Amino acid sequence: MSGKKSNFISKRNVVASWVPTNLEEEFADEFKHVYFIAVLLFSVILSVYVATMHRSVSGGDNGELLGCACELGIAHPPGYPTFTVLGHFFVRFFPFGTPAFRVAFMSGTCDALAGVLVMLSVHRWFLLESTLEKKSVAQAWVGSVWPSLLAGGLYSLCPLVWMYSVQAEVFAMNNFFAALLIYLILRFNEKRSLKLACLGSFSIGLGLTNQHTLVLFALPVVVWSLFVGRNVLINVRAISLLSFCGLVGLTPYVFLFTHAKYAPLGSWGDTSTFDGFMTHFLRKEYGTFQLYSGNDMQQKQVLVATLRYFKQFLLDGLYIGAPLMLLGLVDSVQARMRNPHRSPVTVIVGAWITYLLVFHSLSNLPIDKLPLFLGIHMRFWMQPHIISFMILGKGLKPFLERISCWKAQFVIPAVLLILFAQVGINYKSMDQSKNLHVRDLGRKHLEFLPPNTILISQGDLVTNSMRYLQRCEKYRTDVLLLDETMMTYKWMRNNQGPRMKKWKIKFPNELHSPNPMANTYTMEEFLAVNGRNPKFPVFKAGAWLGGVMGRQDSGVPSWHTVPVGLVSAVMRKGRDMSNEEWLEWFNKIDLFPQEPDFFAFDDRTWEWLMRRIILEWRAKVGFRFSNLAVEKANALGERAWLDRAETYIADVLRLEEIAHGHEPKTYILADLYNALGMLQVHIQHFLTSREEIIESNRKIAKFFALYVEKSPKPDISSSQEASLVTFLQQNPSYDQMIIPKENLDAQTAELAKEKAKATEPVSESARSSKQSKSSKKGKKAKDPNKKKRKNAEL
Structure with a gap:
């Protein structure tokens, strides 16, 4: 009886045992080929990106991020210090193209590297299973390199990833860090060493200084690593080293402290204090764990958004992706059942499911209300795409391992044909090398304005297009660009106000609000102080914030706007432009930019x-x-x-x-x-x-x-x-x-x-008399306004 028990225990120990694996030694020749193919893949992907890259500013946050990269400003929450500092390096030292092209090249490099990491990750995953299942070298070669190449190439050249690889955006860098994290977890699964764990901890910290959605991969990765590597990682020395490496990765956030007071025009927040830094870091001004600062929280859109994700994956994977991904999931689960203690399936699929469920639960963009919101939401699908395309590549493994030797020669041309099809089908729609629409939009907003204009803007597309031109190309820097949304924050007066002395800007109170409240000022009050000096004429780009929020008079009852192109002159009610003066504006050549082609840009794009x-x-x-x-x-x-x-x-x-x-x-x-x-x-x-x-x-x-x-x-x-x-x-x-x-x-x-x-012109005496009367009226109306503010405060 005791002998049987001993035999049972020994068998169990064999199954549960884990032995370090050195794939580089076991498959030395294969790795030489793989690294060579990886270099080729990187070169091809980056070449395609460069050929189709934006030559100037594009829509969304692009203009703001570029402005911060050019002048080392502070971007909107959570700050993106790594992107800003590295982007500044490319602006200064990369010798080709406009500032927008230089930072876009950085983004393209990041996504090309992400594609290579996807390929290397699938390759390692295959080889690990080959060693566990005692496959021959020939089977391992056919079943790893070419599916790996297909996964990495399809990922990098799919429309969603390609779109954000040819412009200056934070998503490409996030793709790199997410792909790197998955690659490192596969390496850790082979050796489970403290050195690899520390490298992973540093990568997580550094990646979080770029984009916080990386945490949705990081959490399941950290939990799994601590569990399977508990013999190595759960001790005081290891935990101390891991914490130290993570903090070192987070050090770029020091940039927010050091540049808080220096921050040039257009910078966000006041990060000079700990409270201000935490507000910025945790995105409290948007709502922590929310995509934007609206009130359209969609608690029940998890299923809808997830289904939309798989619909997009169908398109991005040329429709062969969905069945291959299902095959890959089945094969991965079977592999884990055969080797539960050595398969990385748990952590990879776990990170994938965690991201899709948690992100779609937290996302508050009303994607069914406006197609543009869906387009914004889709940008965050590139991160789970990394694992989706890895599983896609995995789905080819059982098929390739079963084909006869004479058919194996067709694997290479088949994979290359699919990749060429991905490029050929999407190249025209992805080619943004001649897309200067957003640049022209910003230029036409600024081009005809009088010198020293105060331009109050509203809306990301309009504001950020001008911000890039001013901050990076130094175009019309005599115009003060005032973002009305940024005026609703207290730091606008404290941090940005001193940089507006040239235009003699005075803020009537702490922050702007269309609805009168304690310590706020309306646009009516702001214009009363800053809108009367003819040396600094006031113009408006976009709608008044009060109008956007539903105020019937837009919060500026004593003022009206006169359209003179893409902007409006702001004038007191009762005053107007003469016909001759307005016709001077109207008769200008090219008052408006060329409209983007209706058939080239759908309603999910900024060009629409x-x-x-x-x-x-x-x-x-x-x-x-x-x-x-x-x-x-x-x-x-x-x-x-x-x-x-x-x-x-x-x-x-x-x-x-x-x-x-x-x-x-x-x-x-x-x-x-x-x-x-x-x-x-x-x-x-x-x-x-x-x-x-x-x-x-x-x-x-x-x-x-x-x-x-x-x-x-x-x-x-x-x-x-x-x-x-x-x-x-x-x-x-x-x-x-x-x-x-x-x-x-x-x-x-x-x-x-x-x-x-x-x-007709107003005499000085009449103007003085009118101002005196209005001030008296203001005094009479002071008490009821005060009461309203108290009620609003309560």
């Missing part, structure tokens, strides 16, 4: 949003010109003004219909139809024959009918336009003008009086 911005502002300028054309035509008796306005509006409408004609209700399309209808009403007064007036009325009926159809206004069906449409449709041969001549003359005279009053 840029096209919408351009068309929206072209429409605003068109509406202004239409009003001016009506006024000029009636005053001078010249129809050419109306024809020019009609051509301008029709051109914008054509582009808008291509882009957004499928939307059932949209204000901009409705307003364009309305403008064409109103212009036609005034064109009637230059028509001479009955037939021309009848045709004009048919056009009016058509345009106003489309206006009523497209307008989102709830009471549009009872509007004057709707009544007019009904009347004209019932009377198709109506031959009278919509507005009689005498009524039009009276309207024209009244409008001329109001215009003259709004544009």
Whole structure:
């Protein structure tokens, strides 16, 4: 009986035992080939990236990150110090291209290295299983190198990864650190040495200084490593060394302390104090563990987002990825069942599942509300793609090991054919080498502004495009770019305020808020202090923050904006530009940049949003010109003004219909139809024959009918336009003008009086008197405002 028991124990010990493996010695010749192929893969991937790389700024955070890299500023939370410092190195010492291209080259290098690490990781995974299952060298070669090459190549050249490898973004560097961590855990599984564990700890620390999503890989990796390597790692010396290496990796965060007071214009936060640093590090201003600072937390989108991830993986893996990944999962589970104590499947698949579940649980971007939000969300799928493509490569193993020797010669051309197909299918859509749209957007915002302008901006795309041009290319640095969102933070006044002395900026209180509260100032109060000096004219890019937050008057009731291109001049209500002054702006050549091609950029891209911005502002300028054309035509008796306005509006409408004609209700399309209808009403007064007036009325009926159809206004069906449409449709041969001549003359005279009053110069005595009255009114209104602030505070 005792002999049987002893025999059972000895068998159990054999199964549970772990012996270090030295794959480099056992497969020395194979590793020579693999490293050579890895160098070739890196060279090919980087060459493809460089050929398709952005030559200038792109959308999203790109402009802000580039601005920080050029001037060693502090980026938005959590700061990205490693990206900033390394990007600054490339800007200064890489000798080719614009600053944007130089930092993009850094990103491309990181993702090319990530692809190589994916290949080397799959290769090691195969060889480890080959040693455990006693496979021959020939079987190990066929079953490891080429599937490994396929996994690494498909990963690096899939559309999602490729897109962020050709621009300056933090995701490529995160891909490198995530792939490095998986590679190191495979190495640790072979030897389980303290040296490899320390290298992994350092890599985790350094990777977290770039992007915090790495922690979703790091946590399961650390837990698994401490468990399987407990004999080596669970002691005072080892824990001390691991902690030290992790802290050394985190040292780039010292940059946030050292550069807090130096931070140039456009830098975020106040990291000079411990509290300020922790606020920045933990992204408290966005909400820790949240993607953005909105309130659209989607608690139930885990399943939806995960399904969308696999749908994207289908596209990125050329549709062969899904079945191969399933085969790879099955093969990996079977391998673990055969060798439970030596297989790395637990930690690799565990990190993959942890990322998908935890990230999709925490992500608060409403991906079903706007396709652009889905595009932003998708950037975070590159990290789990590393493991998905590793499992994809693993799925080829059982197939390749079973084919006969004469068929093995077709493995290499088949793998290369798939990789060439990945490049060929996606090259045109991924080629951004001629994409200068975002640069042109920023340039057209700045180009025509008067010297020493104060430009208040809103929106990442608009603000960051200008920030890159100012901070990196030193274009129009005489313009002060004020991000209205950044004004809502207290550090804006304290840290950035001293750098705005040239423009004599004064902040009325600690921070900006569209809704009056304690220790805040509204935009109305800010403009009252900073908007009256003609040496520093104020312009607006984008909407007022109050308007974005739903304020009916946008929080600036005493001010209005006059569109003069992609920006608006900010003026006190009751004042306006003269027609001649506005026409000087309107007649400038190339006032707007070229719209991005509708068919080249879908609604998940920043170029789609840029096209919408351009068309929206072209429409605003068109509406202004239409009003001016009506006024000029009636005053001078010249129809050419109306024809020019009609051509301008029709051109914008054509582009808008291509882009957004499928939307059932949209204000901009409705307003364009309305403008064409109103212009036609005034064109009637230059028509001479009955037939021309009848045709004009048919056009009016058509345009106003489309206006009523497209307008989102709830009471549009009872509007004057709707009544007019009904009347004209019932009377198709109506031959009278919509507005009689005498009524039009009276309207024209009244409008001329109001215009003259709004544009006439105000004497100094009158201005002083007006300011005195307004200050008295302010004093009278002081108490109720104070009460409102108290209520809001409570």
